Amino acid sequence: MSTPVQMTPPQASKKPAPHAQKEDAMLLQKEMINRNYHELATAHENGRKVAATFVPGNLNELVMCFDFARSLPETNALQNGMRKKSGKMIMDAERDGHSEDVCTYVKADLGMMLGGEIGPTGEKLPTPDLLLLSYTGCFTFMKWFELIRQKYNCETVMLHTPYQGDGKITQSMRDYVVKQLKQTVIPTMERVSGVKFDIDRLRQYMKESAKAEDDLVRVLQSAKNRPSPIDGYFGAVYYIGPIFTAFRGTPEATQYYDVLRREIDQRVREKKGPITPEGEMAEEKYRLVVEGPPNWTSFREFWKMFYDEGAVVVTSTYAKVGGVYDFGFRHDPDHPLESLADYCLGCYTNMNFPQRIDMICRYMDEYEADGLLINSIKSCNSFSAGQLLMLREVEKRTGKPAAFIESDLVDPRYFSAANIKNRLESYFQMIKQKRSVAGVTAGH
Amino acid sequence: MTTVQQIMERCQALFEDLHFNAVKQWKAAEPGRKAIGYMPVYVPREIVHAAGMLPVGIFGGGDQLEVIQGDAYYQSYICRIPRSTLEMGLTGRLDCLDGMLFPSLCDVIRNLSGMWQILFKDKYVRYIDVPQNYLDSVGGEFYIQEMQVLREDLGRLAGKPISDDALRASIAVYNDNRRAVQELYAYRARKPWQAPTSEVYLVIRAGMILPPQEHTQLVRDYIAAVDLENRPKRDNARVVLTGSFCEQPPLGLIKSIEMSGCYVVDDDFGLIHRWLLDEVPVTGDPLEELSKAFLHRSNQQASKYDEKKEDKGKLLVHSVKFYGAEGVIFAAPSFCDPALLERPMLQDVLSKQKIPYTAFKYAENTGQMAPIREQAGTFADSIKLWSAA
Known part of the structure; x- marks a missing residue:
């Protein structure tokens, strides 16, 4: 499944762009990411074990209790996508027998292994000692780690998160996840790491998580202001990076979100728009909600299509893929395992379709959006299957126009800039027209 | 004795009938009967059967169905079965079903369960989650609870609770059906020239529509009849x-x-x-x-x-x-x-x-x-x- 995360600022496009403006928090995040890659690269020589896991259902606080260095294969794939390395990796995996029809995150990861496991920063990544298969919201995860296990014979432990088929989390679902944590996940981690589980250590990390989550929510919800001080999709992938990955629960993450919140609060006070790679956005013309992950291989080009037109994404479902915090959930140190279960169960793609549609409609209203844009990702059926119904339903319920574009996560063959640009331009025209019609009607 | 030709004609007719007339006939034979559809790969049909309902396998529209509306819901990179299934639903072909079960199989079928909830609001819809943890005390307890919810839901739909005895009786019925199907597979493996897969497949597909006892008999009739053929x-x-x-x-x-x-x-x-x-x-x-x-x-x-x-x-x-x-x-x-x-x-x-x-x-x-x-x-x-x- 597609998942967001830690990103270095986008690389320069072919035309030399103006000096990329960055928030302090972006720089801080870049340092954190690079440090984590270095820690991973040197983990084994420093006597540390390595655990790999996925972003949705990421049990970072728990994994840290066992001193594991933490690797997230989706993040590696997207980082390689941003650095234009994923295309070759995907083709290498296809030549090795993997179908052209399946998830390109998986193939980018397998292709990276075939190429000697050189990570995005150029350092060799270690073979994981443990694959923590957090099976949350995406079936492909299961096959992905089975494929890695097949190749490297890594120890694998499954955490099966039931799907919210009826649109709710039941006690039975919560109990099932907690029992797995107690009876299989924690004992396996103890055995592989040689570190005994300490629940107070977990509680401490979760306290840090909750603080960071408060700040993250405040940042994401700042987009309810006019103008929005952030871009809730392209900008948000920087903001969610630390908390969705190897940093949730660390004091560095708490510090990062504190710095970020202060920066954004300041921007709200100054009534400033979002910072784009080409500087602050001057005029906010369109406010959009976006469903679906971004394309990483042409991330900056994609973003530019929006800010050039004065379109700001006020919120996105993708920024909830590693945890839905804006409706009140926080990691709870008083109920640590139950809270981890609720976190896994509540991730965006683990919500059923009616819930996802309700959430988008609520966003459209609360963020005063002009419309919904769906970026449908070929690789990610978890997100994509059914999005055309979502589009109809949201249009029907909100009366706002919705549009549909298609791309892929990290396969450059599936990003057609001209097509997407055309569609976006037509869409912005449509919004403008709707507004003028509404204005005329209101005038009457 | 029924001939292979007669059996195959019956199976072929069931296979080709995308209006599910056999299901309609079964329902019409007794007032109040209900039918519940399910998609591949596995649902505990015993529970549906114990509720006095007919479990009906919905395995897509095949190559005879023109998909028009279903295509409007899916991108080009999604497989075909959800399109044709939606097509059948949207064109009224599945109106004879009182509910649909969507097993835990893949993201597409999983999401289809939610789409069904939106598009067919008057029908019973349930996503059937199955455990990926195989400890009785962990995955087992979760799965029992999932089945219990289905049992209670179907009991309500049927108008009376599903008793343990009814469940045991249905388990026995499906045990017998499994035995018959295993016999068929074993027979085909022994004499594949006698029981070609193009026939075996249709016999198997008939089991998605017929009541299990009837299907069990059909399987056994086929084995007996085909063994008399000289192929x-x-x-x-x-x-x-x-x-x-x-x-x-x-x-x-x-x-x-x-x-x-x-x-x-x-x-x-x-x-x-x-x-x-x-x-x-x-x-x-x-x-x-x-x-x-x-x-x-x-x-x-x-x-x-x-x-x-x-x-x-x-x-x-x-x-x-x-x-x-x-x-x-x-x-x-x-x-x-x-x-x-x-x-x-x-x-x-x-x-x-x-x-x-x-x-x-x-x-x-x-x-x-x-x-x-x-x-x-x-x-x-x-x-x-x-x-x-």
């Missing part, structure tokens, strides 16, 4: 066909494989009939027994987690050996994540065992059979050449 034995390659557990290949594709010189001696079509590998005890707590059967004695398939690396492909290799196959055909629907992600791992296992294989993709409405016939024919020839050497 020519050919020097075909014996193959196991795998990857077709959800969206089904067109019947023409199965025929093409056979015409190209292959005897299919095992397959994963209609896997629900053989999902549980042996008898479910009819004593004790019925849901607990169904859970144990699922956790410890059920089939291996791509949507089910293999706890250990060495388990991967175990049943496939067993099937090759047990049924005396000489090779494996991977036939998966286009864009089928579980089958296509699983395939390289299974191929790796087969390579280590020196079992030859070939692979292709299809859609339920694939019309061009020549490339598949050529590929399967070349595969069969190469098997024969190798075995001759």
